[in-house]
Amino acid sequence: MLSAALGVAAAELLAAATRPAAGPLVAVGGAVIDATPTPVKEFAVRTLGTYDKPVLLGSIVLVLLLFTAVVGILSAHRRVAVAGAAVFGIAGAAAALSRPAAVAYDAVPSLLGAAIAGAVLMFWAPAVPAAPGRRRFLRTALLVAGGSVVAGTAAETVKRIKGGAVAESREAITLPTAADPAKPLPGGIAPGFYSDKLYRVDTALTVPRIDAGAWRLKIHGMVRNEMSLSFADLLGRPLIERDITLNCVSNEVGGPYIGTARWLGVPLAPLLAEAGVDAAADQIVARSAEGMTIGTPLGTALDGRDTMLCVGMNGEPLELEHGFPVRMLTPGLYGYAGACKWVTELELTTFAEFDAYWVRRGWAANGPVKTASRIERPQPFARPAAGPVTVAGVAWAQGRGIRTVEVRVDDREWRKAELLPVPSSDTWVQWRYRWDATPGLHMLSVRATDGTGETQTEQRATPYPSGATGWHSVTVTVE
Template sequence: MTNPCPRPLRTIHMTNLGTRAKGPTMMAALAGVVSAAVVLAVAELIGAFFTARATPVFALGSTFIDFTPSWMKDFAIATFGTNDKAALFVGMGLTIALLACVLGVVAYRKWALGVLGVLFMGVVIVASVLTRAGVGPADAIPSVVGTIAGLVALRRLMVPLWGLKAWPEAPADIAADVEDQVGGIGTSRRRFFAAAGITAVAAGIAATGGRLLGAARNNIAQAREALRLPAPARAAAAVPSGVQSPVAGVTSWLTPNNEFYRIDTALSVPEINIDDWELRVHGMVEQEVTLTFQDLLDADLIESHVTLTCVSNPVSGKLVGNAKWLGLPIRDVLARAKPKEGADMVLSRSIDGFSASTPLEVLQDDRDAMLAIGMNDEPLPVEHGFPVRMVVPGLYGFVSATKWVVDLEVTRFADSKAYWTERGWSERGPIKTMARVDVPASFAKVPAGKVAVGGTAWAQTRGITKVEVQIDDGDWVEATLSDEASVITWRQWSYEWDATPGIHYVKARATDGTGETQTDKRADPVPDGASGWPSVMVTVE
C-alpha cells in the first residue's frame, strides 16, 4: 500500500545521515589542513615566477622573525643553534596545521564564517608579503591565487561532509550536490577521502613543481660556481705554523665554509644576480657613490683572516668562526663619498630588510673592515651573503656583518636605528674578551692521570696575551698559548692536567692585549653580548 504522505527525499536523507554519521568534525579538520596545503602549494608554484619572498611560507616566517621578542630569539638560538630556522619552519607548520583544523571545522559548521576566516588569513599572508623589503604589489599575486585555490578546495571537500548529517546551514546552491550523496554514508565518506587524497597529492605535486621551476629559473648557484675571484692587491699575512692547538678535538683554527655558523634574519636566502647587484652609499656625504659588482672585481682588494662572533653566542658557545676573507676596504669607499662633519654611524642594509648600525670611525680605521666577495679562497657561499657582505673585525655581527648588503647610509646614531637596536639591543657591539674550553667536553669521562685540556680564546682587535685554567677551586694556572696569527683572529691554547679520580670542574679565562682579564660576572647575550667564565664538568675514573 502506498504511503499517502511520503516525506521529501532530502528530509529522509538528512535525518538518516544525521543519526548515523560519525567523526565528521575530524574529517572537517582534515579538510582544513588539505585546503591550507593547497594555498601554500599553489602560491609556491606561481611564486616561482616571482621573488622567493613572495611565497606565503617565507613571508609569514620573516614577519614572525621581525616581531619575535628578544627573549624568544635568544631561547631559539640557545636551544637550536644554527638549526633555529628549521625549528621555526616546524613550529610554523604545526601552527598553520592547527589553525587550518579550526578553519575546517568552522567552515563545516558555518560556511560563511569559514569563508571569512580563510579570507582573513589571506589578507594576513598578503600583508606579510607586501611588507618584505624589495617586494612590489605584483608579488602579492601568488598569495591571492593560492588563497582562492584553497577556498575552492575547501568548498569541494565540504560537500560530501554536509551529506553526512542533517545540516540546515548548508548553502542553498550546493543543496543539489548534497542530495547526490543519498547513496549513503559510505558513499559520502569515500567521496570525501578520495577528494582529500587527490587534492593532497595535487598540492604536493604543485609545491614540488614550484620548487623545481624556481630552481630552474634561478642561475645564482651556477653563476657563483663560474665566478673567478681576482688576485688580491694585498694578500693575507702568512699564518704561523703553530696556530692550531696540539690538543686533539680542539676546533680547527680555520673554519671551513660549510661549518661556519649562520645566524641572520633571512628565512629565505636572498638570491642576487651579480649583474644586478649595486651598492649605494649616501646620506651625510659630499658625493653619493654607486658600486657594481664589476667595480669590486676591478678594485684593489685585500685578503685578511678575521674571526667573526655572533652577539647571541652564549658562554662556551659555538657561534664564532675564523675565515680568510677577500674584499674591498670600506674605508676606501667612504673616502670617495667624503662623510660630512657630524656623521658618526653607517647604517648598512641588506636586500632582505635587515640593517646594522656601525660606528663610522670603525669603518675608517686600519682594521680591514671590508665589502667581502670571497671566503676561504672561493666566492661567498649564498647563505653567507653572496655576492657581497660586510666583514668588520672587533664588532659583533648584529652591528656590522650585514649579508647581501645593498645600501650604506652615512648618518648619526641620534637619527637612525638599526634592526636589533629597535628591539632593545645596544647601538654599538664591541666583542668581549672570551675563552672557551673545547676539550674535554662537558660531562666527559676521562681516565686518571695526564689529561689534555684545550680550547680557543678571542678578543678581536686587542688580541689574546694569556689564558688561565682553574680546576675546581684551585689556583689559576697559565696555559700554553698557540701562535698568534693577528689580533683580529682567535687564539688557541692547551694545558696538561694531572687528573685525580672524582668529579671536577674545569674553568678558563683569557686576558687581552690591553691587560683586561675576562670577567666572571655572568651576563645574558642581551643587550651587548654574554660574559662569564666557561666551565665544564668532567668525571675522572
C-alpha cells in the same frame, strides 16, 4: 585542510616564479620572528641552534592546519568558508607587505592562494547544510590533493632551477689575487685554527639567491657623491686578504657561534672617501637583499681596522648562506653590528636618526666584542686517565689581542697556559695547558686577559643586550 594546502602551494609557486620573498610561509615566518620578544628569540637560538628556522616553519604549518580544520568544520555555511579564506589571504598579504624589502606586488601570491582555497571550499560546500555525497567528496579530495602536490612540486622545481643558476654564477667567478695578501700563518698553529664550517645565525628563513651579475651596491645618504657599484666593479678594485674571527652576540659563554676564516674583500674606507662622507654622519646602515638592517659605527670603518666588503672566504667566493655575492665584515664587532650578509646598500646617517633592526629590539648600538675564552678539550663530562692531560681551547678579543690565558683546576691557583702564535689581533688565540690530573671529579675553568690588560669578568651575564660574560668551566672525571 586540503583546500588550504592547494592555496598555499599555488601561492608558493607564484612567489617562486616571481618574488620568492613573497611566499606566504616565508612572509608569515619573517613577521613572527620580528614580533617575537627578544628573550624568546634568545631561548630559541640557545635551545634549537640551527634548527630554529625549520621548527618555526613547521609550527606555522601546524597552526595553519588547525585553523583550516576549524574552518572546514564550520564551512557547511559558505559564508564561513569565504571568511576563513579571506582571513588566510589577508594575513599572508599583510605579513608579506610588512617585510622591510616589500613591494606592493608581494601581497599577490597570498591573495591568489586565498582565492583558490576559497573557490575550492565554495565548490566543495553544499548549497544547504547537508553532507555532500561520498563519491563527490572523494573525487574532489583526490583532485585537490593532486593539485597541491603538483603545485608544490613545481614550486620546489622552480626554486631549484633558480638556485642552480645562482650556483652556476658563483662557480663561474674567478677571484683576483689580493693586492694586499694575508700573511702566512706562523709556525706552531694547531689544527682547527680555521673553522671547518662557519656558524650561521640570521633571521632569513630562506637563503637569498642573488646572481652576481645582477647585484649592485648603492652608497648614499650623508655623502657628497652617491655611488652604485657592480660585482665586477668590486673585483676590479685593489683587494685585501685577512684572517679574521667572527662571532655572534647570541653566543653563550663557551658557545659555538664563533669561527675564523680567511676573507678577501674591498676595504671600505677608500670607498667612503670617494663618496665623501658628511662630517656629521656617525653610522653606516647596511641593508641586505631581504631587508635586514645592520647599524655600524662609522668610526670602525675609518680607524685603521680592516673593515671590508667581502667577496671571498677561504679562497673561494662566499657561500650562499654566508652572504654571496657580497657581505660586510667589521673586525672587533659582533656580527649584528658590523657583518651584514647579502648587502646591497650602505646608507650614511646618524645613530640619532635611525635605529637598525637589532637596536630597535633593545640590543646595544655599538656591539664591540668582549674578551672571552673557551675550553675545547677535554669535553664536558669526559673521563680522561690520570696523569698528563692537555687542556686546550681558544680565547679572543678582536682588535685588542690576548695577552694571557689562565687555567684553574677546582679552586686552586690560576696557572698560565701556553699561547700559540697568531697572525694578528683580529683572530682568536689557541692555547694549551698541561695538567697533571689526579683521580676524581674536577672542574676546569679558564679566563683570558686582553692586550689592554683587562681580564674577563667572572660575573655571568646573558648575551642580551651586549654579549655574554663569565668564565667557561667544564667538569670531568679522572679515572
